[in-house]
Amino acid sequence: MENSVFKALAHPARRQLLTLLRQGPRLAGDLAAAFEASWPTMSRHLAVLKDADLITADRQGNQILYRVNPSVLEDAASALLGLIGKDTGDDEQKEAAE
Amino acid sequence: MENSVFKALAHPARRQLLTLLRQGPRLAGDLAAAFEASWPTMSRHLAVLKDADLITADRQGNQILYRVNPSVLEDAASALLGLIGKDTGDDEQKEAAE
């Protein structure tokens, strides 16, 4: 599960999508328009992000509104910091014993 | 540059290598031995991590000692938190203006 998150983050376009989404929810079309790649290509990137649970999609009549899912990003960041023994606020009682 | 970091983190085996390295420097052979995959395969994973500057390699006579490079991991984590507008301690003077 965590794996799909990091895989999703591996592509620059997808990280760029997240930075756009960071400023607030956006319609699929608006997101796609912000890139040079074709619309279907961007749709696929959005699907990858959704699969990783990094974003959520809501139909608004004719169009689809995308929102970033902060908690999953936070978890990923925590995982990275955990890799270097940085306390991320999660309880790591083993740390205290060392 | 940042891209190679996230791409390096995309593979489970490489993240696993980092968790092993988190406990301290380790020899290439010891790292490779901890996985099912063949030695050359693990060597290649280590090369990818080194390329991304996530680890450093030092020859110790006959063998090679790998060390994790915490600052690059921290940067990556910060980048993720930045994606959701979390202040990471870096100066982001633009934030203050909003």
Added chain:
DNA sequence: ACTCTGATTAGCGCAAAAGCTAATTAGCAG
């Protein structure tokens, strides 16, 4: 039902990544 716009899915081709075995390099010991 027809059509227009918004968005995804299908199918294809190509490039990059991942894995293996075999071959090679690097250093040390004799």
Added chain:
DNA sequence: CTGCTAATTAGCTTTTGCGCTAATCAGAGT
């Protein structure tokens, strides 16, 4: 120089990822 161990590099095959165009699905309006 030979032999031994540690590790990487080469060469190859298979799998995965990316991007395109064309086709399809979904909803709203007429």
